Amino acid sequence: MTKCLLGCHPCFRLNMFSKGTKRKFSDGGEEISEETLVGARMASSYSLQRQSLLDMSLIKLQLCHMLVEPNLCRSVLIANTVRQIQEEMTHDGSWQVVTEAFCSAGQSPSERLVATEVLCRSREQDAEPKLFSVISYEGCREEEVVADETLCSVSVSDAVSNVCLAGSIGQCWEKSDVETDDEALEDSRLGSGEDEEIDTEDEPSREGPKTIGQVFGTFEIKNSSPGPDSALEELFSDVDTSYYDLDTMLTGMQSAPKMGPYDLLDSLAPSHGSSSIVSAPNCRSDLNELDHIMEIIVGS
């Protein structure tokens, strides 16, 4: 267990600020003073501790979902702490570093998001045009869209646990000049096969890190007490799937992505014939044609 000194946060903050101030050296200023080095070291250890606090908080939020209804007060306090850390990190610019790290892993999180979204989409949705706009982000080719069905299925059953994490990705979107229509992320739905999502938010939010709210959304219950929300509304409530992505983000952090672009073929179910993933059916038909040609050649 790492011993965190973030309780003594003020002293680190002081150093972080002081490292930016101009220093006057009597000797001409080329040398890096020891104090600056120490300051830099403290700053990086502060960032490390802040990061570990963020990770700890996210894990705490994830572990919320147990047999008994989790404590709302505790969840709110942890979520507020996460928000605070995120705000500070975006302020410092270190949030960019985090997102760049993912991109350098070979896959932009947005692609993974789209992919999981596609797989988890049910029939009815009208978000396809928006989907295209997401895909066209940064000119990614369709083949590079990776769908991790296991991720999707994990998300389906553990949606709540993944929920809270997306808040951070949500902010990432805003900062990375993504032209993503937020609604594309929000409108995808799981479909009615998902029992656990029945009780989540009935109103799709239009803004940023909404997913932390999904944690609280599961606290809604339908009971006989009269309220403005009708039971039917909640049954068909929207689920924001952008919360899958932090799960993918975390798994991406730990290891290189396990699936390459063409693994999509193996995992893609035939029913998910979304036109956005063009490569898959194309490849499939190619293979079929190849078989056909082989048959002719072999003369069987």
Add this chain to the structure above:
Amino acid sequence: MGEDGESPKINHSFLRDYVTEADVISTVEFNQTGDLLATGDKGGRVVIFQRETEPKGESEELCESGEYNVYSTFQSHEPDFDYLKSLEIEEKINKIRWLPQQNAAHFLLSTNDKTIKLWKVSERDKRPEGYNLKDEEGRIKDISTVTSLRVPVLKPTDLMVEVRPRRIFANGHTYHVNSISVNSDGETYLSADDLRINMWHLDITDRSFNIVDIKPANMEDLTEVITAAEFHPHHCHMFVYSSSKGTLRLCDMRESALCDKHSKIFEEPEDPGNRSFFSEIISSVSDVKFSHSGRYLLTRDYLTVKVWDLNMEKGPVETYQVHEYLRSKLCSLYENDCIFDKFECVWNSTDSVIMTGAYNSFFRMFDRETGRGVTLEAWRESSKPRAVLRTRRVYTGGRRRRGDVGVDSLDFSKKILHMAWHPAENIIAIAATNNLYIFQDRVNPENQ
């Protein structure tokens, strides 16, 4: 609960260390006279203790010996299951509140996370005997054997305490109920959960009025929850509720039906020098209590207890450090979740002393006149019945005295969360895990 006699031959110490989760006391409350003390536990049981009264020989005065003995035990709440959410509903008793006594029977409200119940506690020490149509065992007599009529008479029997549920206030709360408070009008009470406060009439179970609702339209915008609520002791239209952000809101029900707009908000501005990522968590108020006079409020947050004057909203009038030495350990306490512990706080009968719990079985008392605090311990090893409690100290620097406890040797699993102070005398009840300690001030038993 209570002290077990130890057999000199068999070593029971290993049994003593094994605490059944269900026996952990979750609430303690004296009734208005202090004769009865109720405790609720995690297993949904309520145990009521009664103070023994011993009439002294020739003297006409009844000398109260101060001993509390078990009066009645009953199962208040059972474990429940929410089928819609596939979640269990804990049977743990969150709060017990006594109603003012109106006749021979006693009434109390007990609540778990979702349901509040009104219980009637009554005594029966007589039974009718000499029925004409029934025999002693209750079987119908053969009429031909009845030769004469007699009037049944009441004969004294062994005391029997009967506890019956009189009202069940269910389906009023979506979130977890954290507080109940009986109104001074004697007819209504409030129940507060994380986001809403409802007002009930004691006789009506199928309806309640929602008087506070802080649920945002988008649950994603939720940043603050209600942590405690209480009615004013004298003004039946006024109540206060505390939040996880450290604010107190005083509401007047005469202003509007829905008291989302507060009459007064009590908030202490944040100290910029002490700012950290944990500032908000440690500012969350875990308990709020009106003083008996109705003039002051007592609040508990993670590191301090504060006294507020209802006439001054900009900050507390008194602040007492409960365990400031934990400030540098906040990160570890966040990691092991201790930072979310909800400590209660209580006033004494004259509002001159305040008390709250801490870790390592310690609890703290602060004298408001001198401003000084004392640390006491509720632990079986160090206190024998009728022994004088000695004060304890946590070593934080300077000269170390014998008996001082280092910060790192504090046992964070032994937390004193729940306690009560007798309404008239200096008797306190402290819940320490599954044990109940009752301490009495022999030097100053009555308050001046």
